[in-house]
Amino acid sequence: MNFREMQQQVENSVGQSIDSAESMHRMAAASAFEQLGQVAPIASLVQSVRPLYENGAGQLFEWGRTVNRSGGEIARALLDRIGM
Numbered sequence: 001m002n003f004r005e006m007q008q009q010v011e012n013s014v015g016q017s018i019d020s021a022e023s024m025h026r027m028a029a030a031s032a033f034e035q036l037g038q039v040a041p042i043a044s045l046v047q048s049v050r051p052l053y054e055n056g057a058g059q060l061f062e063w064g065r066t067v068n069r070s071g072g073e074i075a076r077a078l079l080d081r082i083g084m
Contacts, residue, residue, distance in 0.1 A: 003084045004076070011072040015065065022061040029057065 001009075033053075036046045 003079055007072065007075045007079065011068060011075075014068045014071075018061055018064045018068065022057075025057060025061075026054075029053065 033046055033050045037043050037050075039046075
């Protein structure tokens with residue numbers, strides 16, 4: 001395996017890991033919000049906080065994808081520059 005293939009494999013693996021982490025996080029958060037939403041004294045608070053939390057978490061995972069893509073672009077540029 002050459003450096004370009006290795007770089008692409010690492011970038012793909014990181015991307016898949018981010019996708020998996022986001023999926024697991026969303027399932028766990030949904031379960032927690034549903035359970036907390038059943039507690040009458042805080043149900044309305046939970047429902048108002050949930051979209052904010054989901055949006056923030058989504059932005060965090062998207063930031064991870066952006067960093068991964070940028071890292072891949074930098075790695076490819078470096079490989080081009082050194083002629084590999």
